Amino acid sequence: MSTLDYLSGTAEKDNIGKEHKKEFGFKIVAVLATLIGIVSLAVLLAYVFTEAAGWLDLQFLTSTPSRFAEKAGYYPAILGSAFVVALVALFALPLGVGAAVYLEEYSRKNFIQRFLQTNIANLAGVPSIVYGLLGLGLFVGTLGLPHGVVLVGAFTLTLRVLPIVIVSSQEAIRAVPDLQRQAALGLGATKWQMIRSIVLPEAFPGIMTGTIISLANAIGETAPLIMIGAATTIFSPPHGLLSSFSAMPLQIYAWSDFPKSEFQHGVLPAAIVVLLLVILTMNGIAVYARNKYYKNKK
Amino acid sequence: MIEIDGSGALNTREEKNGTEQTQETKLESVIEVNKLNFYYGSTQALIDVDMHIYKNKVTSIIGPSGCGKSTMLRCFNRMNDLIEGTRVEGKVLLDGVDIYAKEIDPVRLRRHVGMVFQQPNPFPKTIFDNVAYGPKMHGVRNKSSLEEIVETSLKKAALFDEVKDRLHKNALSLSGGQQQRLCIARAIAVEPEVILMDEPASALDPIATTYIEDLIYELKENYTVVIVTHNMQQAGRVGDYSAFFLNGSLEEFDTTEKIFLNPSKKQTTDYISGRFG
Numbered sequence: 212m213s214t215l216d217y218l219s220g221t222a223e224k225d226n227i228g229k230e231h232k233k234e235f236g237f238k239i240v241a242v243l244a245t246l247i248g249i250v251s252l253a254v255l256l257a258y259v260f261t262e263a264a265g266w267l268d269l270q271f272l273t274s275t276p277s278r279f280a281e282k283a284g285y286y287p288a289i290l291g292s293a294f295v296v297a298l299v300a301l302f303a304l305p306l307g308v309g310a311a312v313y314l315e316e317y318s319r320k321n322f323i324q325r326f327l328q329t330n331i332a333n334l335a336g337v338p339s340i341v342y343g344l345l346g347l348g349l350f351v352g353t354l355g356l357p358h359g360v361v362l363v364g365a366f367t368l369t370l371r372v373l374p375i376v377i378v379s380s381q382e383a384i385r386a387v388p389d390l391q392r393q394a395a396l397g398l399g400a401t402k403w404q405m406i407r408s409i410v411l412p413e414a415f416p417g418i419m420t421g422t423i424i425s426l427a428n429a430i431g432e433t434a435p436l437i438m439i440g441a442a443t444t445i446f447s448p449p450h451g452l453l454s455s456f457s458a459m460p461l462q463i464y465a466w467s468d469f470p471k472s473e474f475q476h477g478v479l480p481a482a483i484v485v486l487l488l489v490i491l492t493m494n495g496i497a498v499y500a501r502n503k504y505y506k507n508k509k
Numbered sequence: 510m511i512e513i514d515g516s517g518a519l520n521t522r523e524e525k526n527g528t529e530q531t532q533e534t535k536l537e538s539v540i541e542v543n544k545l546n547f548y549y550g551s552t553q554a555l556i557d558v559d560m561h562i563y564k565n566k567v568t569s570i571i572g573p574s575g576c577g578k579s580t581m582l583r584c585f586n587r588m589n590d591l592i593e594g595t596r597v598e599g600k601v602l603l604d605g606v607d608i609y610a611k612e613i614d615p616v617r618l619r620r621h622v623g624m625v626f627q628q629p630n631p632f633p634k635t636i637f638d639n640v641a642y643g644p645k646m647h648g649v650r651n652k653s654s655l656e657e658i659v660e661t662s663l664k665k666a667a668l669f670d671e672v673k674d675r676l677h678k679n680a681l682s683l684s685g686g687q688q689q690r691l692c693i694a695r696a697i698a699v700e701p702e703v704i705l706m707d708e709p710a711s712a713l714d715p716i717a718t719t720y721i722e723d724l725i726y727e728l729k730e731n732y733t734v735v736i737v738t739h740n741m742q743q744a745g746r747v748g749d750y751s752a753f754f755l756n757g758s759l760e761e762f763d764t765t766e767k768i769f770l771n772p773s774k775k776q777t778t779d780y781i782s783g784r785f786g
Contacts, residue, residue, distance in 0.1 A: 319593060390630040394692070397588060398643040398699055399620035408646070409632060 280473030290448035298365035307376030343438025359440035379421020416504035569748030623701035629688035666694035686717025
């Protein structure tokens with residue numbers, strides 16, 4: 212038997228030919244698995260975008276909701292979401308970074324630290340409706356704040372995103388090389404000086420990336436806002452911390468109940484597209500910040 | 510009190526007193542280590558160390574890996590405090606003051622005893638901001654004083670001419686050797702009394718190493734330098750005094766000349782001649 216016969220597989224029947232066929236079969240399965248996820252998502256997006264076309268215009272973005280599809284607008288919900296998320300950023304950033312700095316730089320690596328760490332990770336996995344109930348009980352029931360107002364919404368969503376902000380800030384802080392810390396301390400800096408002047412500036416892009424992604428999640432949250440009694444439809448944007456509000460996903464939820472075809476196949480898709488664009492933009496900013504940061508590091 | 514102990518540390522000290530009686534009067538101790546024991550958890554890293562660091566001299570600490578060289582160095586500015594589970598017994602006196610006493614603030618101590626690390630570790634800031642970091646942290650706000658400090662420190666570290674046109678460029682754009690001299694300038698800017706160097710040239714090429722060694726030689730005019738090194742030739746070139754550590758004990762401490770040419774212990778001879786290490 213010549214080498215050529217053997218290597219080309221013409222001479223002898225062995226298992227290699229069969230194995231090649233198996234590999235081909237598996238490849239097909241893997242490609243299909245990928246396509247099912249991506250194609251169905253793409254179809255969904257394409258469908259929503261085509262339905263929204265013609266409805267998503269300036270009038271839609273600047274009007275208040277209406278019984279008539281042609282006059283219906285998203286304006287109060289957009290402003291409600293923006294107001295609440297801005298407050299969430301204001302609350303969650305200092306609390307999250309503070310907790311992360313404590314856990315990474317100050318706390319001793321003992322049982323209590325591990326206990327806190329494990330629980331923060333678990334909190335990130337608690338369903339958001341549970342945070343809604345917590346917000347309702349704590350801020351409305353115990354602290355006596357009114358139902359469904361901006362401040363309660365922001366507090367509740369802050370609790371929701373805080374675990375994620377803490378964990379991602381911790382990761383960013385941990386990524387600062389220890390040599391930098393030693394250099395600062397070796398020069399006679401106090402720990403706080405070191406954290407302020409070396410650790411936080413270096414960790415900042417990472418912290419921002421995690422925070423923006425968690426805020427993008429918060430913008431899409433519906434269940435906790437329903438729990439605290441936020442309006443599903445409201446005709447004026449919030450004008451203060453204690454004013455009622457609606458948010459983009461809540462308005463979507465409300466419109467999904469409208470039987471008229473113009474709502475089902477026009478207004479509703481337009482609202483979804485606006486929400487998606489906002490979330491995608493925020494995630495895009497987060498990715499851009501992270502890439503820019505890594506490029507600068509090199 | 511020490512007489513009952515027949516350890517190596519004691520012997521070397523007696524000998525030094527004997528061989529250098531004439532010089533001893535001129536030598537001023539900046540740091541004095543008394544019966545120092547150091548533990549990482551239950552592992553003892555330093556055993557009954559007694560040694561002196563003399564003013565305006567370069568003392569090199571030599572010995573095989575894991576012998577406690579770096580631990581010893583980091584005891585001088587209490588960098589070991591940063592590692593959880595460490596414990597110190599005995600005394601380290603800086604100008605006669607026990608730096609491990611309760612009332613001593615390690616932050617203040619580190620302004621007197623500066624440190625240069627094995628890997629060049631400039632901050633990802635400008636060259637200027639790197640050198641100005643220490644003084645700024647210590648409250649110097651005035652811009653012209655900072656500029657003056659930066660310039661003199663860079664000059665003392667023999668780096669000024671190379672970087673004077675790009676003081677506001679990122680320090681990470683410098684070569685490894687320049688980065689290490691920047692780290693030395695950064696340490697000098699705080700005006701320490703003692704500068705500790707933990708294998709400062711081990712990550713550098715031979716030419717950059719020469720620069721650092723020349724610099725160490727010049728630095729001793731104004732500072733007291735303690736250097737940990739793996740490199741015997743380097744210890745021979747830069748050190749006025751050499752301390753040979755083995756398994757956590759100070760085996761021999763003497764002038765570098767004596768240690769290299771006529772060591773009194775067999776282990777020292779073996780290590781220096783390259784028979785182990």
